[in-house]
Amino acid sequence: MAQTRPNKRIPRRPAQPPRRITIESLNGDGLGVVREDGKELLVAGVLPGEEVIVRVEHEGQHRRSALLLKVTRPHADRVAPPCPRFPRCPGCPLLHLSYAAQCDFKTDQLRQALALYPELAGQAIAPLWQAPEPLGYRTTAKLALAKVQGKALVGLYQRGSHRVIDIGDCPQQHPLINRIAQALREEIEHQKLHVYNPISQRGLLRYLAVRVSPLHNRALVTLVGTERNLRDFTHLAKWLQKKVPEIIGVHLNINPSSGNVVFSNNNLRLLGVDSLFDQIGDVRLQLSPTSFFQVNHAQAARIYRQIADWAGLTEGKTALDLYGGVGGIALHLARRGGQVLGIEINPQACDNARAAASHNRLSNCRFINADAAEAAADLVTEGQVIDVAVVNPPRSGCDAAVLEALGQLRPAQLIYLSCHPHSLARDLHQLLAQGYTLDCLQPIDMFPQTPHVETLVRLRLQP
Structure with missing residues (x-):
């Protein structure tokens, strides 16, 4: 018989007394920062210059975190x-800041990132596009369960x-998402379903993902289980579906991994439709359960139209759309004419893009399921002529090989849609060294109540 170890109770550290501090700044996550004793003290729910009373709750090697008790x-x-x-819920770090001040903060984030490179410092930045709806705009949600x-x-x-913070009737989410979340709460309790515990790594149900069409008020639901x-x-x-008839399809994503990645590649339909169709700007898109798409449809539509206007694609011209997703940018380009090639590494998203091209009757647009860097290198080898290139990379920015290939393809116009100022500044530094000049820097508020800022950039090749 195996010998059992006695339970050892780890003594709790005594609670630290409240402290009065003055917040110096906000970081890129929207948390207040105070620097002391060579460490950062991070506090949620505060603003620069505020005098507050806090209690330190966690002490790490490089930073401390504190709980806000009172704003004095x-x-x-x-x-x-x-x-x-x-501020317990991390979803809206800037919810306590006026919307105009949020927009100023986001523009400053972009300006500070650009200032790290001498050739970008002082570049003119266009006025930020404010969101038409600062609340209730999120049409997609990935929610943890407990x-x-x-x-x-x-x-x-x-x-x-x-620890899961229940979102309740979240003001950020589309109302249909909140109704589905409430129905799931009720059914978990009524059916006595086993919810996954990431500590013990046991349980059946892990996440809820919802995708909503605000135009049609319909939803696609994905249950993530082990x-x-x-x-x-x-x-x-x-x-x-009985409780929320607006649900037109429910899928199961089977993810037995112990990590924090929400989706695996193992997806199956339980009932209803395979995908959600929605009108975004000037095109109809097909959105599958796990394909990435912007959470703010109104701002996405404005971006797509601006890209198409800048590109000015006409007959006899060719456009390349790298990191193309479900085809929103490529299809807007194709509506203006010419030939459009979209590159997307996610096979499901690539299938969505092809289906959308068919639904929109755009035969001048084709999509290849491939890595952006590899596909761009192949185009260089083939000697393909590209007149306009559009890149919409993840937060990490473009792969170095993508930038190198673009420098060899030398499209006359390059349009960059960024979701992170620092990776954008790094990539612009490289593109300017390859012979491009900045024509426009357009910040966009895609995520009100958060510190995140999108930036649309137009570059032209020097003659």
Whole structure:
């Protein structure tokens, strides 16, 4: 018989006394920063210059985190956040900052990133495109699940932990997402479903993902589970659709991994349709359960139209769309004429793009399922002439090989859609060295109430 180890109770550190501090700045995650003793002290729910009372809750090697107890001297642009879960919920770090001040903060984030490179410092930045709806704009949600003392929670992980903060009736989400989340809470409790615990790594149901068409008020739901339990998941899917008839399809994504990645490549349909169709700008797109698409449809439509206007594609011209996703940019380009080639590494997204091209009757647009760097290198080898290139990379920016290939393809016009100022500045530094000049820097607020800023950049090749 194996010998059992005695349970050793880890003594708790005594709670630190409250402290009064003055916030120096906000970091890229929207957290307040104070630098002391060679470490950063991070506080959620504060603004620069505010005098606040906090309690340090975590002490790390390089930084501390503290809980906000009271604001004794508020910032002039502080507003009452329209959510009782702020600032515990990490979804909206700037919910307490006036919308105009949020826009200024985002423009400053871009300016500071550019200033790290001498040739980009001082570049003119166009006025930021404000979002038409600062609240209720999110049409896509990936939500963590938990069950505490029999109560189901649907929401986001608290910063630095596996504790789920229930989002309740979230002001950021489309109302249909909130209704589906509430239906799932009720069914988890009623059906006594086992929810996955990331600490013990046991349980069946892990995440809820919802994709909404605001135009048609319809939703596609994906349940992420640890195993192929068709009986329990199909039963749950039917009850969700019964409670929320706007659900037109429910899928199961089987993800047994212990990591934090939400989706695996193993996806199957439980009931209803395979994909959600929605009108984004001037085209109709097909959105599958796990394909990436922007959460803010109104801003995405404005971006796509601007890209098409800048490109000015006409008959006899060719455009290249790298990191093309489900085809939103490529299809807007193709509507103006010419030939368009889209490159996308995700096979499901590439299938969505092809289907959308067919639905929109755009025969001058084709899509290749391939890595952007490899596809661009092949075009160089083939001697392909590209008149306009568009890149829409992830937060990490373009691969170095992509930038190198673009320098060899030498399109007369290059349009870059960025979701991270620092990777954008790094890539612009390289593109300018390859002979391009900046024509326009257009920041866009795609994610109100968060520190994230998108930037649309137009570059021209020097003659």
